[in-house]
Amino acid sequence: MQSNIIKDVAPAHTHIEESVHSIAFSPRKELLWAGAESGALYAMALPPLRPYSSVRAHTLSLADLAPLGEGVVSVSANALRYHASGGRELVALVDPPGLEGELVAVEADPQAPACALVGCAGAVNPGATALPPAGAMACVDVDAKKVVGFGNLGDAAVLLRAPAGRGLVAVGTAGGGVLLVDPRAGFAVEAALSAHAAGLAALDARGDLLATAGFGMRQGAVVADTYVKVFDLRATPRLLSSLPFGAGPSMLRFHPKFSATLLIAGTQGVFVLADASGASYNRTYQVETGADALLAADVSASGEVIAFGSAGGMVHTWAFAQAPRVNAYARPPDTPLQPQRPPPRIGESEPWGAAPFFPCMQGRPLSDWDDEKPAPMPPPRVVDPALRQFMRLVDFVGYVQNPKHRRGLPPGEAARLAAPLRNARLQPRKAGPVLPKAEVRLANAAQQGGHAGDGLPAMYRRARAKPALWGARFADAGPEALNGTRFAGLEGEIANGYANSLLQVLYFMPAMRAAFLGAVPDPDAPYSLADELGLLFRMLAAGGPAACRAANLLRALRQNRQAAALGLLETHKQRSGQGSDIEVETTKDRSLARRCQSLQRFLLEQLHRELAQRTRPAVNPEPRSGPVPGSDAATVVRQLFQLAVHQRTRFLAGAHRQKPWQIKEAVSYQTELQYPPARLRPPPPPPAPPEQPRAQSFRPGAVLPPLPPTPLLRFAAGAPRPSFAELLSASLSQEDELRAWISETLGYQQVRRARLPVALPQARAAESGAHQDERPWLPLALEVAADATAWAVRVRGAESAAELASESSGAGASAGVRAVYELTAVVAHVAGSTVGAGEADAREAEGHLVAHIRVLPPYRDPERGILPPLAVPPSPGQSPMTFPGRPARARAPQAAVDVTEFWPEPGGKEASAEPGAAIVAAFPADARPTALQTAGDGAVLAGAVHAVDAALDPDKGAASSKPVGPDHWLLFNDEAVSASSADEARALYDGRVAPCLLYFTQVPVLEDCAMRLGAEPAPAPVLSWAAFRSLCAAPPLQASSLAFAPRTFEPLGPGEAPAPGTLLALDAEFVAHSPPDTVLRGGVEVEVCPARLGLARVSVVRGAGERAGEPCIDDYIQAVEPVHDYLTKWSGLVAGDLDPALSRRHLTTLKRAYLKLRYLVDAGCVLVGHGLKTDLRMLNIAVPPEQLRDTCDLFCFKRQRRLSLRFLASYLLGLDIQAATHDSIEDARTALELFRLYERLAADGSLQARLLEMYRWGKAHGWNAVALKDGVPQPPVRPT
Template identity: 25%
Template sequence: MDVDWREVSRVAIPGALPHTPPTPLTALAFDVHQDLIWTGNDFGRVTSFYGSELQRYTSYRGHDEGPVRNFLFSDRGIVSLGPKSMHVSARRGLAKAHITSDRMFDLRCMSYTSKGTSEVIAGGIQRSLLTINLDRGTVINELPSEDDIVLMRRDRVICCGTATGSVNILDPNSFKIIKTIRAHGAHVSDIDAQNNVLLTCGYSPRQSGYVLDPLVNIYDLRTFRSLPPVPFPAGAAFCRMHPKMSTTGIVASQTGQFQIIDIANPNVVNLRQANVGNYISSLELAPSGDALALADADAILQLWGKPDKIRFTEISNPVEWASVPSPPPNVDLNEHTPLNAVGMPYYREQLLSAWPSHMVFEVGKQAPKIDSDILSKMKMHDFVGYAPNPRRTRRYQIESTKVLEKPGQVQAPKFRSEKAREGDFDDGTDENAPWSAVTGELRPFDVPAMYHKVEIKYSKFGVDDFDFEFYNKTKYSGLETHITNSYSNPLLQLLKFTPFVRNYALHHTARNCFSETCLLCELGFLFDMLDKANGQNCQATNFLRTFSSISQASAMGLFEEGTPRSNQSLSGMIQSLNRFLMEKISTDFKSCPIEGRDEQTMENALITSSMTCIKCSNCGTETMRPSNSFVRELAYPKKAKALGSFSTVLKHSIERDGQTRGWCDKCRRYLSLTTKKVVQEVQPKVLMFNAAAVSPEAKMYWAEKNWLPREIGIVVQDKKFLCYQGPELNKIKERNPNVVVYELVGLVAEVTGEQDNPPHLVGLIDVSFSNTEGRKESNWHLFNDFLVRPVSQTEAMNFAPSWKLPSILCFQQKTETNVVDNSWKSNIDISLLFRDHPMLPTSSTCRSLTVDENPAPGTVVAIDAEFVALQKEEIEVKADGTRETIRPSRLSLARVSVLRGNGEGEGVPFIDDYIHTREPVVDYLTLFSGIEPGDLDPMISKHALVSLKVAYKKLWILLNLGCVFVGHGLLKDFRIINIHVPREQVIDTVDIYFKKARQRKLSLRFLAYYFLRENIQTGNHDSIEDARTALRLYKKYLEFEDAGVFEQMLFNVYQDGKLTNFKPPGENEAALAAAAAAAAEGKGATISSGSGGASAGASASGGGGAGVGAGGLATAAASGGGMFGLDGMSVGSRPMTPADAVGAGMVAGAKSPVQQVVQPLFKQQLMASPPPPPPQPQILPQPQSHHHHHHHHQYHQQHQLHQLGHQSPPPVQQQQQQQQQQQQTTPVQHRSFAKVMASPPPASPQKRSMQGRWR
């Protein structure tokens, strides 16, 4: 700390109102991430200042019940503490959360716990410490405290200064008191802890009152021993340790004197005096150690430091300031520009357009024009015409006002949730054919609606709410957008419907290839997923993720991000990707060839072999060099007198002559060289061409109608390449059997349009090539990402240079058509599932499969997966304040667990893989995934990490072996994993325990509590625990089905879950609620420590009581001496449910605000009930004989219901009715117990009132 420190600047904190005097600051703190100082006053207002000039930054009221007491900071915002609330806000002042609870009485201080910035412990003048989860915004635990806590600092441990002068040392994990240090005679004034050193200042009692101690006490937090104190005669009121110098600190008095102390050398004295008009109320040292802030009782904030090097943090994040108003945009006026795009100037005179009211008249809309078809069938009677109604509109609707913006455009579909709310009303429009010709007549340069770029819209329910079926009603699946490099979707679809590539990809995937960059494996996974999806939307997430990790592709400019579109168009990118992909999958095949086939098989089937003849123009020396190519690029003649055929252009492209300048070995100098390519033989199974339709000459060829042929024939004779098409091809096939005929499989085309329709790529593919039943006729389809629809061959093979041009053409030998080889399914290498596989690391949490446990079709396995976020969602906030999701968050598989579903090892995991993630993780989602930072880092992780491909391939093998997956919420898990599992292989407990009429799906935690009597997910999530719980719930469902009571149990869980908001109860809060209800009644409450629960008795005159024990609680009924006991495990002979707790006057597991609502209502209900008459003997009529068998069956069914183990009891309303029946003096009609369960009686008016308040 430099000796030339001085006051740099000061600023007056304004009062609460413009004409009120300033109030002293109650909280002061430096921001640890930005150059900001934060202050708080008595009125709960938070104010921040920027930089050394103390420029005012933000100001807002965070608390309305009292002063601001403390601040904490994180990279997400700031946390301020008030007496009865905790406020979380962004640094710009926008509120993120406001946490209140009736357990907050007078909070004074807080600190982060060992779980980082997501959990805070707070204390104050109250007999409890509260742990608060900032992500959830709830109080998660309450710890008893014998002392009032006024100060809190955290180092290795949490140090709490008390009002009695002692300092309690707390363990940061368990929050138990490790040591209590008696530091001062009265209360503690200030403490600070850093580098295992604790400084304390405090008061001591004197005859005249309490005075500040003239010493600063110092303690070693490693041994909890006292070190020599440092004298400060002025009275130490504030103390701070220097963040950089471990033995240096600052001590200040209330009068403005502060001293820089050295713990190692107490004799060194360095004093300063601040110019204050009143006493100092706060002092704080910056995290960098280069600035000191003082605040006095006159609300004056002073900043001290060295003027030329003052800074608040070592590495400061930039401060976000208010946006500078942008200049008015330049409006391009054209026929599409709306008139309101031009702003009106300010005016003082009345405009000419402001017509007086007596000159303005409302005129009705012009009558709609009657269709000529209707007029032709009209019959005149007198002067009135009559015609049959064609029923083209809704009932009572005269005309349809649904007008499209322009010809060829279609409106976006509604979300599924909107359709569910509006019902299935038929408005007369054909929604199944949204792309029909009713959209209007198209001009030659208009882009049809089906070619427009499609975008996924996100509602508050996510992507699952988007109606993909609106765009695809075929059995061929489309690929989603909003994934990086998804421009490759059309090419992937084209390869999928090329039988040769599909067969080799799937056979290779079934082998034991473990290369993380193998695109051929990823193609196999993708092709299999598209086959199994059967028309449902898919996404190429894993393929594109692997593709994005290849550095060679990045060097070639094949990535969307970072590639300037001005240098390379989409068509150029997809053509470059085509060349790269053909070569890459050929190389990948060599690394793990198919058994019985040469490693060169795939390369020979894709390469066009040729030789390049290089001739020197000077000496005439000819040199031959091999020139093999996976993809050929079409070259168009520049000065042709007439447009040639496609076969002519193809021959010109293959045998292209050219000139270049190069080195001649014979002449020993650079000369002009002529080159010519000579094709030796035609052997590829697949011919790939890049159209390269860029030049005006090329576009002229493609503008010709029917220029692209359906078939071409190629033959090599006398080292000459010959190509035929049309009638000429039919003749040559009869004369020359060596002609190889190729058929057009499909193509990739670039669609360009106006500004509102950006360029994009589509695929036009003949899907009949992959028909296993044999090809009858062509079947062309348009693949526009997730829009798939059939088109005619003429539509597919004709182009318009103004908006549609081809990019890639794919031909395949005609002999390979419909050769779809699915034998790979019986040759899958399953060694990856077993322990002895060299690529499988060992794990202590699971036991791998043995040879005797080879999975077979129908094998039940339980699965659960956890994910981390690689990219946060992109949200656009509109001018009206609404938020729209532009791109959702990108999640990645982090852990997957698969358990045995049957047999001796039922519930034992055989897969528990943590996935090594190469991409940076932006959020580990620890509260929901259980994944901690470092778990996915192979350098420090304590788990056995595998690659994403290895984990994925295990699931893919189980899928293709026919295993049945059991889990909870598997639809979303499988989507993120990027695998499609057929419905017949999925058992989802979300769907099993779901009533469509209730429109609510139940959580795994609530189902586990209700049916299994287990509390799961009490800490972080564990995928093994979740998978095992889902498996047990499925087994429980089978028991219910066997007993024939599943529908009744499903009814019960919704009835009882509604009372607790479908959340498991907390036993402690339930006990407190019961005791409070009994105490409020004033009839005697007994709190017992017995482990068997509590007891409660009621007198014959209707007295009620409640008891709370260590095992649970008990409450007497409010009427007629009726009594039932709740011990936390049973009610009589059955388990306790949340319904019992609510019926007894408390809500198990409810939060404090719920207790405030339910308990007074229950008390009012008890007080309003008159004393019941003494019970009288009653005679119930016996049931008739012909009903005996029916009642016996119902009783037997109800008996099974209770014997299934830990089932939900009947609703509480049944017990209330039984008690009311006992009070009645007249005989009542017999009603069996099973009947009451099947049809619960309606709640009483008082009960309905309470339920209404509950909701």
């Protein structure tokens, strides 16, 4: 490599000769930045090395520069500026507040991509009082154009280098020392080194290594040291080695690819690549400087190019490849625009030869375009939906059999008949009337039934809600767009989000929900799955249609060692196709269907185990009218799912073969279907011809195949395909031969083991063979009978429980048990797409889970059915501001909704309301489409969907509005919730949808649910008033020996018990437990998934009374997971605040803090805050809309920019908040004052005018904090 060195040299500017004393390679583009002593800034493109752009950046000498994003940030003695690659100035901070000292060094913040770290040395004005005694360090946000952090160092800073180990920054001081500073902890000095006696000449850090070069004292004179010191920063910093360099080191740079390789260069042009461990180097290089001194050096990120800047204005590059690259995946710089010459001016006396000449071009000029008309282009071709449902995809090409083919047709006749299908083209849309929002919502739900390109209905696609919290323009779009019901979905973009379908099934079991809503959580059990499930049920009961997050429950699941050992966990980055935790990645079950089945079994056993161990309430001294904590829920789990069986064992060999059967009792929580061996399975049946209706596709009125008779179970070669009832019967009465451990005396023996159910549960979960080739057809009703005398089990299937009752054969005598079940839920695995390659496609190939759930009457609202409540506008309304080309729209009054009940008869006629009737919402008569008017006021949800679909498309027949039946089935696909049916729950779509968990519930339980038509009573508060006060008065988690800071809050007193309508202000702060998921696209890092945040601090402030504005809760949350970033700029937290061994704050557990907030919400308190939707989403608390007062929505026009709390506080209240960092108590108080101002403005009718004035100001002067003078906002001063 060293024998093929490519050298290049070029001047920084062709007309100016000045010294280049700062250079740095761009991390994004093929550019090299160079700074001159005169304040000029140059960009040079390579290869080959050539000038690209230049700008006079500073009036004073340029002290230092550092690449930042797509541009470069540079500092002079009194200014910081940020320029783009083309030379355009983007940020200019002249004498920024808090940085009156001389700016000498700058470095990009390794933790914040838009922040720069600046070092100050001394003061320009010695009389300044706001300056530290010697030097300081600050963090500047170039996006916000302000200083966001400041810290004193105790000595003047001269050099900055990052990143050092563990996120530290190395700061060289004027005295020759090195400080290791942590910007995340308020610029705290973690360690100090004394490197050189008389000062530093060069400094660089990489990982755990730090290299310094400087000056020493010899006989009273300052001389350059002829060696480089290398320090090891692990644990306590220590000197690792001294590298001799006779020419006098003045420039140091670590190699980006080889962390132990160090570039050492001197001013005479000599440089070496040395081993930082102290090994000798065997080759020295000489730069041909032409007697000019070298002043700066840098190594590109790829390690292929080394650059030097000289005092003569030249830039030298050395490369070790023929075509070197600055970065591995960088983009070439944009081609600069060439200035256009002005057109020549020709006078009357000048010749025509002076006019510009345009050569002839090929083709006809555009001026002749009107002579010829363009050829008409037909519309694009489309595939008929009737063909799409039979299409098979191979790679990306779809194949379908010609439906017109018949045996005996002459050659070419089938192709001629199929020509209209083959040549079909897209037809223009017909203009329709503008529909109300309710009709549009139902129409969107109807479109979910359309087929996607892979042959599956669109409702099976992976739910992808618009990321309103990290990228939406107006933050108005969210998960609500995917849900047209009153039930809440669960977000899937979190680790272990595959459990969402299983959690939804458990919630829609009335007995399960009632028991866990009434259970009392234990604050001293931070990782109790039973408590977290009950709190999740509370959130689902209050949420909807907005999606909820099961983050707290999944967090407790991650802390369970048994769950990790069973392979039930996945890491955060695996949700975007990238694995980060090697241990979890290796133990995780690769099959998503098997993982879901194992999670169901583990979760039920863990819930029963936790609840059975509880015998007393943990923190609730008051007697409660409800059940004993945990006892009722444990009983419900046992009654619902626990199957009691007798297991008999008999020896097959040896002296014990004559012994009678040994019988013992056992329990199980779900049944795994036992399939015949692969060698004994019959061949799959041939596919049905296209003309016959498909039972797997959901259409109203589709013909279902007749239920085959139940033959005797035969698992032999050539036997007929077993039905689902036969498989379940064989699984319940399983008998096999195996070698089993008997005792220490007998050891392993060959035995025969058989099982027989003796007590049937109220609900039964069966594991379907998602990993098998078999796809059995599911009956809607099952009869299970076990005879203890004959030791036999019989299972019969039918389309309804009535059929089984009419054909009952007297099963279930006194010697056995009998129960009739109906299908109530199906958890299915949707196969993923294998098209594409790369890490980002791993999640798509894995597929995802969905749940078909039969919604029982207790879950339906007496007035709205399964439709969501009427939305209340959260903001003052549509913006009165007009824009060019956009007419102003007036708000239309919201129409009332008529709600009725009805039970459709098989003949389609209406009958009187009966128990269990479907509850739906109908539209007003004057706004109702024709199809809905003819269908009557009480249409089932699916019928209403098809009616609206028919109204939008008159070509569809009226038969499409036929209701699907009295039962409501819904499909839960993470955030998306759509209408389904029993037929759709059994659809397999040629194996693309495979059921993995089947849930059957006994008919008496369903009949009892059908009788409960009234609204369910609201659950009792999660805590009592005495328990809440006990939690608030509990001491922090830290040891008593620590010196605590003064308590910043005063808990609610005995006379301040929360009541419905109590006003409180809330604000929360978060930290990042993992970095955001990013991918490299086109050389640019793109964020595909935000960082995983965790609650770090929550503050609640009194909103009324004599003590209004005083905090009653200010909890810091203990961090049980490693914190990746404390987000000090936004949270105000630093390292150690969440550690019980170091923190001086009031530290508590997440569960205790959550229970306090949950109690306040259950008590009916009204919460005020700014951005409450984001805070409550991260807190995993669903709050009814009538209990929220979000100032972000109150001071906002629809479809307009959301305003920050700092801007609102400065413009409306004249307060300057969040100057350096955020404080949750200050933010809560400010939101409370804004709400009071909103009430005054709304009362006197000046709210609209005030908002309009504020928006016009922001559009004219920006959205930063406003300075008021005599109550009048002052325009910001633009830097010159």
